[in-house]
Amino acid sequence: MEHIIIIGGVAAGAKAASKIRRENPHVKISIYNEGKFISYSACGLPYFIENLIEKPEKLLIRSPKDFENKYKVNVFTEHRVTKILPNKHQVEIIDLKTSEKSTEQYSKLLIAMGAHVCIPDIEGTDLKNVHILKSIEDAIAIKDKVPKCKKVIIVGGGYIGIELGEAFVYGGMDTTIIEMGPDILSHLDDEMSQEVHTYLTHEKNMHIITNNRVTKLVDNSEGKVCGVETESGKKLECDLVILSAGVGPNIDIAKDAGIAIGKTGAIKIDSRMQTNVRDIYAAGDCTEQINMITNKPVWVPLGSTANKQGRIAAINMTGGDAEFKGILGSSITKAFEYSMAKTGINAKEAENLGYNYVCETITNKDRSGYIPGAENITIKLIADKDSKKLLGAQIIGKGDTDKRINVIATALTAGMTVEEFQHIDLTYSPLFSTSIDPIIVATYELLKKL
Amino acid sequence: MEHIIIIGGVAAGAKAASKIRRENPHVKISIYNEGKFISYSACGLPYFIENLIEKPEKLLIRSPKDFENKYKVNVFTEHRVTKILPNKHQVEIIDLKTSEKSTEQYSKLLIAMGAHVCIPDIEGTDLKNVHILKSIEDAIAIKDKVPKCKKVIIVGGGYIGIELGEAFVYGGMDTTIIEMGPDILSHLDDEMSQEVHTYLTHEKNMHIITNNRVTKLVDNSEGKVCGVETESGKKLECDLVILSAGVGPNIDIAKDAGIAIGKTGAIKIDSRMQTNVRDIYAAGDCTEQINMITNKPVWVPLGSTANKQGRIAAINMTGGDAEFKGILGSSITKAFEYSMAKTGINAKEAENLGYNYVCETITNKDRSGYIPGAENITIKLIADKDSKKLLGAQIIGKGDTDKRINVIATALTAGMTVEEFQHIDLTYSPLFSTSIDPIIVATYELLKKL
Numbered sequence: 001m002e003h004i005i006i007i008g009g010v011a012a013g014a015k016a017a018s019k020i021r022r023e024n025p026h027v028k029i030s031i032y033n034e035g036k037f038i039s040y041s042a043c044g045l046p047y048f049i050e051n052l053i054e055k056p057e058k059l060l061i062r063s064p065k066d067f068e069n070k071y072k073v074n075v076f077t078e079h080r081v082t083k084i085l086p087n088k089h090q091v092e093i094i095d096l097k098t099s100e101k102s103t104e105q106y107s108k109l110l111i112a113m114g115a116h117v118c119i120p121d122i123e124g125t126d127l128k129n130v131h132i133l134k135s136i137e138d139a140i141a142i143k144d145k146v147p148k149c150k151k152v153i154i155v156g157g158g159y160i161g162i163e164l165g166e167a168f169v170y171g172g173m174d175t176t177i178i179e180m181g182p183d184i185l186s187h188l189d190d191e192m193s194q195e196v197h198t199y200l201t202h203e204k205n206m207h208i209i210t211n212n213r214v215t216k217l218v219d220n221s222e223g224k225v226c227g228v229e230t231e232s233g234k235k236l237e238c239d240l241v242i243l244s245a246g247v248g249p250n251i252d253i254a255k256d257a258g259i260a261i262g263k264t265g266a267i268k269i270d271s272r273m274q275t276n277v278r279d280i281y282a283a284g285d286c287t288e289q290i291n292m293i294t295n296k297p298v299w300v301p302l303g304s305t306a307n308k309q310g311r312i313a314a315i316n317m318t319g320g321d322a323e324f325k326g327i328l329g330s331s332i333t334k335a336f337e338y339s340m341a342k343t344g345i346n347a348k349e350a351e352n353l354g355y356n357y358v359c360e361t362i363t364n365k366d367r368s369g370y371i372p373g374a375e376n377i378t379i380k381l382i383a384d385k386d387s388k389k390l391l392g393a394q395i396i397g398k399g400d401t402d403k404r405i406n407v408i409a410t411a412l413t414a415g416m417t418v419e420e421f422q423h424i425d426l427t428y429s430p431l432f433s434t435s436i437d438p439i440i441v442a443t444y445e446l447l448k449k450l
Numbered sequence: 451m452e453h454i455i456i457i458g459g460v461a462a463g464a465k466a467a468s469k470i471r472r473e474n475p476h477v478k479i480s481i482y483n484e485g486k487f488i489s490y491s492a493c494g495l496p497y498f499i500e501n502l503i504e505k506p507e508k509l510l511i512r513s514p515k516d517f518e519n520k521y522k523v524n525v526f527t528e529h530r531v532t533k534i535l536p537n538k539h540q541v542e543i544i545d546l547k548t549s550e551k552s553t554e555q556y557s558k559l560l561i562a563m564g565a566h567v568c569i570p571d572i573e574g575t576d577l578k579n580v581h582i583l584k585s586i587e588d589a590i591a592i593k594d595k596v597p598k599c600k601k602v603i604i605v606g607g608g609y610i611g612i613e614l615g616e617a618f619v620y621g622g623m624d625t626t627i628i629e630m631g632p633d634i635l636s637h638l639d640d641e642m643s644q645e646v647h648t649y650l651t652h653e654k655n656m657h658i659i660t661n662n663r664v665t666k667l668v669d670n671s672e673g674k675v676c677g678v679e680t681e682s683g684k685k686l687e688c689d690l691v692i693l694s695a696g697v698g699p700n701i702d703i704a705k706d707a708g709i710a711i712g713k714t715g716a717i718k719i720d721s722r723m724q725t726n727v728r729d730i731y732a733a734g735d736c737t738e739q740i741n742m743i744t745n746k747p748v749w750v751p752l753g754s755t756a757n758k759q760g761r762i763a764a765i766n767m768t769g770g771d772a773e774f775k776g777i778l779g780s781s782i783t784k785a786f787e788y789s790m791a792k793t794g795i796n797a798k799e800a801e802n803l804g805y806n807y808v809c810e811t812i813t814n815k816d817r818s819g820y821i822p823g824a825e826n827i828t829i830k831l832i833a834d835k836d837s838k839k840l841l842g843a844q845i846i847g848k849g850d851t852d853k854r855i856n857v858i859a860t861a862l863t864a865g866m867t868v869e870e871f872q873h874i875d876l877t878y879s880p881l882f883s884t885s886i887d888p889i890i891v892a893t894y895e896l897l898k899k900l
Contacts, residue, residue, distance in 0.1 A: 011885070041818060041820070041880055041885070043818075043878070043879060043880050043885075044818060044820060044821075044880045047821065047880065047881070052821070052822060053820050053821070058820040059820060292875070302878065303878055303885045304875070304876070304877075304878035304885050304886065304887075305875075306885075307885040307886050308886060308890075311886070324873075325873040326873075326875075327875050328875040329875075330875045330876055330877045330878075331877055331878075331879075332877035332878070332879045332882055333879055334879065334881055334882075339882075341877055343875070343877070368491060368493075368494060370491070370494060370503050370508040370509060371494075371497065371502070371503070372502060400853075402853060402877060402882045402883075403850075403852060403853040403856055405877055406853055406856070406857050406876050406877060407856050407857060407859075407860045409857075409874060409875055409876055409877070410857045410860040410861055410864070410871075410874050410876075411860055411864065412875075413866075413870070413871075413873055413874045413875060414860070414861065414864035414866050414870070416863075416864050420863070420864070421860075421863075423774075423775040423776075423863055424859060424860050424863045425742070425754070425755075425776075425777050425778040425779075425780045425793070425859055425862075425863060426754070426780055426856045426859055426860075427754075427780045427781055427782035427791055427793070427852060427855055427856060427859070428493070428752065428753055428754035428780075428781075428782070429493060429781075429782045429783055429784065430491055430493050430494045430497065431497070431784055432782055432784075432789075432852045433852075435461070435491070435493075435753045435754050435756075435757040436754065436757050436758060436761070437754075440758075
């Protein structure tokens with residue numbers, strides 16, 4: 001009997017399992033998952049800690065029981081796949097609760113093992129009150145500390161660091177982010193990051209230290225963290241540390257099985273989610289993607305991509321034919337009233353990739369100024385002087401950034417030139433925008449430079 | 451000396467005046483405007499009546515003084531241009547305050563006379579407490595009635611009718627809309643209108659009568675309206691009536707001057723905003739536009755279009771070269787928590803135009819279901835079976851409709867096929883959308899039918 005085995009059941013894996021069942025009512029499907037929970041929204045974890053969501057169960061999209069009863073999928077949680085044997089079409093598995101080992105035959109295999117948090121190689125990462133945020137279990141552990149701890153240090157100022165920072169400030173904690181790079185949110189250009197930085201420190205009382213590296217987590221002599229030391233010699237007290245200075249793709253067992261790893265360090269797949277090994281597919285955070293602007297492989301682990309890739313893999317694994325055309329790295333995150341959105345490439349990336357590029361930045365109200373609640377947004381557009389095409393955009397501010405970034409993401413997918421893009425007919429009502437939307441205004445200005 | 455005369459100073463005219471000045475610091479510019487106010491947001495009038503905006507001055511984008519001092523534009527308010535003499539490059543003007551007549555020479559002329567409210571040919575439209583909403587003066591008069599009147603009847607269930615309905619309900623008035631068509635908001639397909647209709651009557655206590663025509667406004671014998679009678683014999687009491695059953699383009703003096711009028715009844719212009727008469731341009735609600743989907747002329751008077759056309763006219767009138775590629779009729783309006791957005795053509799229009807079309811409608815949450823404030827949106831996509839291209843969309847609901855309709859408007863401008871559109875990479879955060887956005891989900895479903 002045909003048997004599809006899926007390693008990992010959070011985003012890509014869970015999406016694939018339900019889609020495979022819809023495409024094929026008969027095939028045997030098994031998910032092996034290291035953690036207790038499958039099919040949950042990892043992106044929602046900071047909002048559970050913030051208490052916007054009270055119970056972690058709310059983050060579950062489908063429960064293991066749903067999968068077993070409704071989708072007839074065998075779900076093995078707390079099971080680790082330790083080895084893939086492509087020649088035998090087998091996987092070796094260990095039950096983490098009982099340490100029992102077993103092997104299982106697959107007809108087709110989907111690797112959806114996700115990513116892991118990188119633990120910096122410094123003293124003290126094993127102390128109490130030092131946490132990472134990856135799983136629901138992690139989130140429960142952190143949430144438990146929010147009322148008890150008073151001073152938190154977040155190592156790393158990426159998405160997760162910023163989102164957790166918001167949760168801790170709302171929780172009444174003294175919150176410090178330490179970022180080793182020149183500024184937080186390194187996917188944005190420096191002046192955009194700087195605007196967010198200023199907002200967080202001036203309006204939200206967050207402490208942000210940049211260009212500095214944590215070199216040691218200090219033991220209170222009872223095995224609990226009581227502070228950090230940095231490269232520059234700073235000593236800071238704290239009673240909680242979050243390590244969020246980087247993530248990496250889970251590739252070890254894939255690599256051992258001879259599956260090709262790309263230049264980015266993640267699993268290499270084609271547009272149908274196939275690896276170089278017959279009958280083995282991969283999807284989600286453990287794989288690299290093609291950037292639609294540069295046509296180069298990148299590793300941008302995002303829940304939206306994982307879900308789409310899981311769906312595409314499922315269609316192809318059940319005899320269908322679907323392609324994943326690539327990504328733009330479109331993303332959005334929120335910190336208090338501010339949101340920060342990006343699509344395509346930024347100026348730093350354009351520079352490094354050797355584009356002959358031009359930028360335009362404007363700050364405008366997001367809707368008619370007389371409407372209560374109208375707020376500023378800062379829009380930065382990047383275009384290619386040679387092809388005259390849009391390359392990317394960043395939009396940040398208290399106003400509605402998401403709407404505009406998605407318009408640009410659509411234009412990027414369509415490969416529109418700036419000249420073509422200026423003619424888009426967007427909706428207008430004073431409640432929703434200005435009569436000529438800020439992105440059009442920015443486009444008019446950008447055109448002058450092309 | 452070169453002299454640009456602009457007839458009408460609300461949206462297209464005001465935009466053109468400021469843009470002409472930026473393009474040419476020396477040319478003489480004069481605006482003649484019938485009303486007291488120029489350069490204001492007509493789309494904001496319902497929100498002034500609703501008291502979301504307290505003072506009408508807030509709606510002014512630039513004051514006549516701003517125009518005179520900052521832009522060196524001569525502004526003649528309460529002046530009517532009564533005749534255009536193309537052979538002499540002259541206009542005849544009457545000062546409405548003094549009845550004084552004059553003529554003025556122009557080098558180039560911009561007709562931006564806008565639209566008027568159509569007054570139905572029935573008894574009683576001249577009674578007291580019977581109003582239209584077109585100008586700031588109208589809005590001030592209506593707002594004055596809101597605390598005094600108790601029962602209002604709105605004749606016509608288009609945008610303005612619905613937006614005023616909201617204002618009156620918030621003002622504590624018993625509010626009835628009478629619409630002669632099969633349902634309110636006729637730019638939407640019937641089942642979409644019906645959903646809004648149900649929401650307004652069930653959740654907001656508005657009364658809506660459709661398929662009925664007001665035949666008489668009843669005099670209380672003191673010259674004040676006290677009720678209406680309808681075609682079906684209904685008699686309804688009221689102490690305030692708003693006539694909002696249609697608008698028409700202001701074309702009379704243009705037509706008299708030999709300027710071509712299009713099939714739609716509005717002034718015909720080319721993509722550079724030129725009429726058929728040398729040195730005479732037109733822009734805004736008095737002109738017709740080309741629908742980018744059908745390539746046919748349409749008359750869709752909207753503030754966004756007027757502003758863009760005014761800008762394009764200004765560039766071309768000062769020796770530059772800019773084109774207006776047409777419209778999609780993209781629009782959005784709000785009624786309480788609901789918003790209703792449209793772009794491209796709807797199924798009714800596709801049917802009438804003879805397209806071999808297909809539709810897909812889905813209702814989904816606008817963001818992750820576990821986030822407080824996640825709300826439903828209903829998305830209807832329309833595509834052409836022959837070209838496989840998107841033709842249009844309607845999105846309504848309590849959730850975020852605007853973001854999605856603008857994504858589709860961008861895809862329509864780019865001429866994307868449904869197959870191409872499915873690959874758009876939109877931002878995802880549980881606070882802003884679902885991991886696979888509802889429009890992508892709808893697109894996947896639509897693809898199955900193509």
